[in-house]
Amino acid sequence: MGNVLGVGIDLVSISEIRDLDERTKGAFVQRTYTSKEREDAVGASDYYEFLAGRFAVKEAVYKAICSSFPDVNFDFRNVETIKQPNGAPKFSANIELLNIFKTIGAEDVLVSISNQGDYVIAIAQLIKRE
16 A cells, blocks of 8 residues: 555444434434445444444545545545445545545555444545545
8 A cells, every 4th residue: 555645533422323313203314324335334234323333434434535635626525435344434535535535646545444332533645546
């Protein structure tokens, strides 16, 4: 892996994600998460904790890219986090983000998620292409 181009971090309240989903009668989840993320959330031990973690990743990736490259803008809802076989989260880029990566010289985004009580935190590192 190459050098770090940008770092983003985000903290999300699980109860706020649950309340937002209930207030919007599921519309928030439908328009914010990919079908794969929604599918993985249904199989998770805690549905809203899982979604809060994925939301934190979306925000952290957005911050890692846009804070380092202010001329770049994208819809953070295009950020997808997949669950690896060992349970660890992995960033998955769609075509829009791959085009942005090409423009800014990035290769990947490394992500990590952790939770405690009602909070989930995620960090994202934007990695430079070698």
